[in-house]
Amino acid sequence: MKIITSVDEMQKIALKIRSEGKTIGFVPTMGYLHEGHLSLINHARKDNDFIILSIFVNPLQFGPNEDFDSYPRDIYRDEQLAEQNSVDYLFYPTTDEMYKGRLTTTVKVTQRVDVLCGRKREGHFDGVATVLIKLFNITQPHRAYFGMKDAQQVAVVDGLIKDYNFPIDLVAVETIREEDGLAKSSRNVYLTAEERNVAKKLYEALSLGKEKILQGERNAFQIKMFIEDYITNNTNGKIDYVEIYNYPELTEMDQVSGKIIIALAVIFTKARLIDNITFVV
């Protein structure tokens, strides 16, 4: 594995790979790699000649009250994990290297953002879009890998790629789950023993909601109520939201049809958990 810190060097390598007719799979991350990232890398390895993994904690996507400075970093462990998982190029630029000079333009995401977690993170996806246009141009991927755990991010990236005709296949990789169905997350360790025990009820609620739809229920409000009741009756968590939207447009509907997402966020004592499922009705 080669570690690259220079934008120009990374881009030259990527363009050379392309000019030789080989394919590139790109996994963008902010580091502190976990099983979710490794799953993305494993998918990328199957489809491409080369894998580029980027680790860049992007200041643009953090709000003024968010945790840019305290965001967890462990580059030595990340390097080992990347190496062990057959990453070819680890792209690890500094903030100055990525943002040389003053930007003369801004990108604003206008659709798919004022819903779900995006509602409380104004400007977050603008920062995501900006850094991704840059990273796509630097790493020149044929395919880019994102986890469905952050389904809203996948929806925004889908829009970005189509808006600007990037020649990139967006590969949305399924959420990795514990044996009992709980979506894996570094935040799960903040759950109390009792909370951890009932946390599986979130995925159960989503699955039961899906079952209701597949059995014929079409009223979005009724399905949301059912899911909310199930969570309230089976956990001590406080519901932040339970939503059903068209996917990836993230627009509301009264009667469910087509490709949809059921997404939720639930607040426990010291952890806010999110989860979602997408499927075609």
Add this chain to the structure above:
Amino acid sequence: MKIITSVDEMQKIALKIRSEGKTIGFVPTMGYLHEGHLSLINHARKDNDFIILSIFVNPLQFGPNEDFDSYPRDIYRDEQLAEQNSVDYLFYPTTDEMYKGRLTTTVKVTQRVDVLCGRKREGHFDGVATVLIKLFNITQPHRAYFGMKDAQQVAVVDGLIKDYNFPIDLVAVETIREEDGLAKSSRNVYLTAEERNVAKKLYEALSLGKEKILQGERNAFQIKMFIEDYITNNTNGKIDYVEIYNYPELTEMDQVSGKIIIALAVIFTKARLIDNITFVV
């Protein structure tokens, strides 16, 4: 020459050329080709294996009171000129083909726009930036060619390419002039005989301003005054602006130094003429 109307087909061809290690020169236009465009094509031919010429009248870059509908179009003549000048691919998409579906994002140009002609064309360069990101991704050029006649556009494109790390060399091609120095423009035909006769004074004024600087004058205000006086004394045109800026940043300065642009716009009876020179002090 092949005429391509499909975004997907154009992109596939461009990616194939790249994957075979060949180079692409890209000349973006809104059609109604004139000598300026042909000069861009001729430069592109010298440097690249393949030339892609795009003809697309981009609605996004026209303001509500501008002339999108009446913008001159003559695709049959353009096809002949492109063919005669050894263009390999003429990319000629419809508006619907370029803007499929609702955009989920917007690009705003925040620097280099509220000066010169941009001051009166709010949103114009946002539309230019949006379509260029798309066209760059569709045509995958190694080099993109723009005329220095529109020096502000070149400055904006320079910012765009650097902001987002597009692997593209921006080639700024010198303004084509009549024998007496007048910058060629389709608008020159609207000049009266007398106006056409004195219109050469615009370039003379720029050249004399440059001479003053090279002889030691550094005060930007004095140089502007000199140029304005020269135009007022030698033509019947009404000065819209005479400006001296850093280039390509298009920021003001009191004392000229570094790379600068002297730019002007002068209004005649039925035509508004623009011209500029850039050089290093």
